[in-house]
Amino acid sequence: MENTLIILGFILTLFSFLPLISSPLWWIRVLDFPRLHVAVLLTIVLAAYLIFYGAASLGEYAMVTVWAIAILNELRYIINFTPLKKVEALRNKDKNPANAFTLMIANVRMVNDKYDKFLERVLHENPDMLIMNEPNQAWHDNVCKVLDERYPYSIKKPLENTYGMLFWSKNKLHDSEIRYLVEDGIPSFYTVVELPSGNKICLFTVHPQPPRLMLNTETREAELLLVAKQAKKAPYPSIVAGDLNDVAWSRTTKLFKEISSMIDPRVGRGFYNTYNAKIPVFRYPLDHVFYDQEFRLVSLRRLEKFGSDHFPIAITLSYEPQREEEQAHPHADQEDKQETNELIEEGLEKGEKKNQEKHQNQ
Known part of the structure; x- marks a missing residue:
């Protein structure tokens, strides 16, 4: 049993420190995800070893010290998403904010066929805007009739490759675009939403590829950081939403926030896990x-599942530009900007190569 604990401790410690390497390799970046799991398991291993065997020798003391450092390394990432951290997104103070709207996001999972159950969730929530990730033509055909009656404005790009996207809005849309920022076949949406008050906001929706077996993350990083730069330069206060296929505590997400200067409503509140x-x-x-600091948080809720491998999530925001100075937001330094440009260049090169290979095989 002692050898088993030592081997487990070594493996989990490796899992903790490997993500510190700035590499897009899938087997490194996938370890950004289970920070909490690694911390919990390594804590159990450490406690079991000390209870049963102690740390009498210098070597044993060094080993358990390294394990403890590995646990702290994991905790320093996820602690931001607990009540131990000060909230980043401030609440609105009005009970009935005049300029509030609700956005619902749902990765429907392309092979899921629980169309009616999904529509029940949407109709019950009744959001002002709805983002669907992963819809194919079957999803489009099964939900359009109901949603088109309720939502007069939409952007639609169903696809059979799990990267389709549909967007509906009760509010008027302007300058809507379907963009392919890095890879052909992986769209993102851009639109200007006109609120009932006449104020305009920019909305970016994204769904980049995740790290998985033999699929590195260069294109994911490039797409997210390109959107961060676009949101920063947008003509109106902006929101970026969707299935980012990245965890809230990763270096990429942190860099995204610094480049875009956007706020994460999860900080200081909780994980709000949506997958699996x-x-x-x-x-x-x-x-x-x-979102930008011109918005105040009214509510953030994870909704009930409907057959997908993702929970839907709904956020209600209040547009309050007169109070934006009260709300702190991230900033990028020169090193962040340089790293961003390098990651974008690397991702665009990778995306172009994949696009060329795809066209050659067609």
Whole structure:
């Protein structure tokens, strides 16, 4: 048993420190996800070793010290999403804010066919705007009739490759675009939303590729950081939302926030894990909403599942530009900007190569 604990401790310690390497390799970046799991498991291993065997020799003392450092390394990432951290997104103070709206995000999972159950969730929530990730033509055909009657404005791009996207809005849309920022076949949306008050805001929706077996993350990083730069330069206060296929505590997400100067409503409040809805033990916050400091948070809620491997999430924001100076937000330094440009360049090169290979195989 002692050898088993030592081997487990070594493996978990490796899992803790490997993500410190700035590399897009999938087997490194996937370790950004289970920070909490690694911390819990390594704590159990450390406690078991000390209870049963102690740390009498210098070597044993050094080993358990390294394990403790590895646990602290994991905790320093996830502690920001607990009540121990000061909230980043301030609440609105009005009970009935005049300029509030609700945005619902749902990765529907392309192979999921529980269309009616999804529509029940949407109709019950009745959001002002709805983002759907992963819809194919079947999803489009099964929900359009109901949603088109309720939402007069939309942007639609169903696809059969799990990267389709649909967007509906009760509010008028302007200058809407379907963009392919890095890879052909992986769209993102841009639109200007006109609120009932006449104020305009910019909305960016994204769904980049995740790290998985033999699929590195260069294109994911490039797409997220390109959107961060676009949001920073947008003509109106901006929101970025969707399935980012990245956890809230990763270096990429931190860099995204610094470049865009956007706020994360999860900080100081909780994980709001949205994936995997089917496996309670392994859940991570993959569906995100980031926004400029002109907005105040009214509510953030994870909704009931409907058959997808993602929980839907709904956020209600109040547009209060007169109070933006009260709300702190991240800033990028020169090193952040340089790193961003390098990651974008690397991702665009990778995306162009994949696009060329795809066209050659067609």
